[in-house]
Amino acid sequence: MAPAITAEELLDYLVSSTRLMLWFARDWKRKNPGEPFADTIRQRTDIFRRTSLHEDHADGSAANKDNLEKWEEVVGMIAAIHEETLAAPDSSEFEDRVTVELMPYFRGRIDRDLRDYGNRVDVRNYQCGSLRYNLEPAEDGKRIGFHIANACYPESPFADPAYFPRCFLELFTQVEEKFGVTEIGTGTWLNSHPRWLALFPRAWHENLSQPGVDVRGHYGFWGQFITARKTFNHKLGKQMRATGEFPYATRSSWCLIADLRRHLCENFAV
Numbered sequence: 001m002a003p004a005i006t007a008e009e010l011l012d013y014l015v016s017s018t019r020l021m022l023w024f025a026r027d028w029k030r031k032n033p034g035e036p037f038a039d040t041i042r043q044r045t046d047i048f049r050r051t052s053l054h055e056d057h058a059d060g061s062a063a064n065k066d067n068l069e070k071w072e073e074v075v076g077m078i079a080a081i082h083e084e085t086l087a088a089p090d091s092s093e094f095e096d097r098v099t100v101e102l103m104p105y106f107r108g109r110i111d112r113d114l115r116d117y118g119n120r121v122d123v124r125n126y127q128c129g130s131l132r133y134n135l136e137p138a139e140d141g142k143r144i145g146f147h148i149a150n151a152c153y154p155e156s157p158f159a160d161p162a163y164f165p166r167c168f169l170e171l172f173t174q175v176e177e178k179f180g181v182t183e184i185g186t187g188t189w190l191n192s193h194p195r196w197l198a199l200f201p202r203a204w205h206e207n208l209s210q211p212g213v214d215v216r217g218h219y220g221f222w223g224q225f226i227t228a229r230k231t232f233n234h235k236l237g238k239q240m241r242a243t244g245e246f247p248y249a250t251r252s253s254w255c256l257i258a259d260l261r262r263h264l265c266e267n268f269a270v
Contacts (some may be wrong), residue, residue: 001154001155002154002155002228002229003154003229004114004117004118004153004154004229005114005117005154005229005230005231007110007111007114009229009231010109010110010113010114010230010231011106011107011110012231012232013226013230013231013232014050014106014109015099015103015106016232016234016237017046017050017222017225017226017232017237018047018050018098018099018102018106019095019099020225020237020240020241021045021046021047021222022045022047022078022091022094022095022098023091023095023241024044024045024215024240025037025040025041025044025045025082026082026091026094027091027244028040028044028215029082037078037079037082037083038075038076038078038079041075041078041079042075042217043216043217044215044216044217045217045222046217046218046219046222047078047102047217048063048071048217050102050105050106050109051071051074051102051105051106051108051109052104052105052106052107052108052109052112053067053068053070053071053074053105054067054109055067074101074102074105077098077101078098081094081097081098081101082094085097117153117230120151120153122149123149123150123151126147126149126151127170127171127174128167128168128170128171128174129151129157129163129166129167129170130148130149130150130151130152130157130163130164130167131146131147131148131149131164131167131168131171132146132147132148132149133145133146133147133171133174133175134146134147136179137175137179137181141179141180141181142181142182142183143181143182143183143184143185143254144175144179144181144183144184144185145184145185145186146171146184146185146186147186148186148188148190150228150230152228153228153229153230154228154229154230155228156228157228158195161268161269162268162269162270164199165199165264165265165268165270166270168199168260168261168264169261169264169265169270171184172184172257172260172261175257176257181257182256182257182258183254183255183256183257184254184255184256184257184260185207185252185253185254185255186252186253186254187209187212187220187250187251187252187253188220188223188250188251189220189221189223189224189246189248189249189250190224190248191208191250191251191252191253192211192248192249192250192251193248199263199264200253200255200260200263201255201259201260201262201263203255203256203259204253204254204255204260205253207253207254207255208251208252208253209251209252209253210251211249211250211251212249212250212251212252215246220250221246221250224236224246224247224248225237236248
């Protein structure tokens with residue numbers, strides 16, 4: 001059994017992932033000079049959810065009015081430090097100074113997140129193991145979207161090859177009964193990961209979109225830097241800094257539920 005994340009590892013995750021997002025934001029601004037830097041921080045990074053101003057667990061979205069107002073002050077601080085360090089040859093000074101300012105907000109999350117991870121709070125709304133389907137189908141009524149988390153923490157959901165297939169089969173049972181849908185789809189960085197793609201039939205591969213370039217501040221992009229133990233994936237972080245690109249491109253796809261069910265039943269021990 002893999003060990004649970006420690007307080008030291010959690011702090012490293014909060015700091016390291018934030019530093020990567022700061023590096024990304026600086027690089028994005030260089031490539032997109034017309035976009036206000038504060039908008040980049042708000043919309044294309046997930047720094048807010050790394051701070052204690054975000055009141056919910058690590059995967060939630062709750063925040064009160066006072067905290068949102070304080071967050072806007074923090075965004076202003078980050079933008080000001082960015083402006084002051086524009087002449088620096090790299091992002092180190094920018095990252096260092098912002099990290100010092102944010103450290104109290106990082107430390108303010110530690111106890112709460114450790115407790116929530118232990119209680120599986122981050123997957124409390126996942127109806128099918130590590131999968132959660134939307135509560136209503138797409139406008140055409142045929143397709144349901146879904147989301148992915150790790151309900152096997154601190155183990156990997158890929159450790160048991162039949163685990164995700166079982167989750168999908170349960171999901172199909174529920175969404176077909178509730179909504180009468182015939183298609184399933186999602187957008188995620190996992191759609192560039194071989195182990196994930198092996199779960200799907202040819203149609204899913206044929207329907208894959210082009211890599212997403214409109215980076216957003218959610219786990220569809222940033223989730224790839226979280227390990228199964230919820231620590232920071234330093235290997236992928238270094239790769240992104242070296243290449244300037246997300247290691248796994250975010251892509252969308254879909255297929256018929258019947259095709260995916262057949263593929264899973266024929267290829268996995270379910």
